[in-house]
Amino acid sequence: MLTINKTIEDGKAVFTLEGRLDTTTAPMLEKELKEALPGVNDLTLDFADLEYISSAGLRVLLAAQKIMNRQGQMKIVRVNEIVREVFDVTGFSDILTIL
Numbered sequence: 001m002l003t004i005n006k007t008i009e010d011g012k013a014v015f016t017l018e019g020r021l022d023t024t025t026a027p028m029l030e031k032e033l034k035e036a037l038p039g040v041n042d043l044t045l046d047f048a049d050l051e052y053i054s055s056a057g058l059r060v061l062l063a064a065q066k067i068m069n070r071q072g073q074m075k076i077v078r079v080n081e082i083v084r085e086v087f088d089v090t091g092f093s094d095i096l097t098i099l
Helices: 026-036 055-071 081-090
Strands: 002-009 012-021 042-053 073-077
Touching: 002 026, 012 026, 012 055, 026 055, 042 055, 042 081, 055 073, 055 081
Parallel strands: 012 042, 042 073
Antiparallel strands: 002 012
């Protein structure tokens, strides 16, 4: 299960994710991002309450990063140890801006 809360204002979007970003829930995030990103030049993903991320979730993040590389910046904040370890092991720590 994944809960997505988002705020978009003046070209800035903040997505707060709660739960699990996996094969079942990744398409939901992908759809939300596709709808929200046009006109956004600053994307923040808040992972404070994200418990788990799978390869499907990583794929969605990579696609969002490619879009934001063209139109602005993307950062991921408040990442817990479990999710950070996935980023480290997969090399995503080198690709994504994780604060």
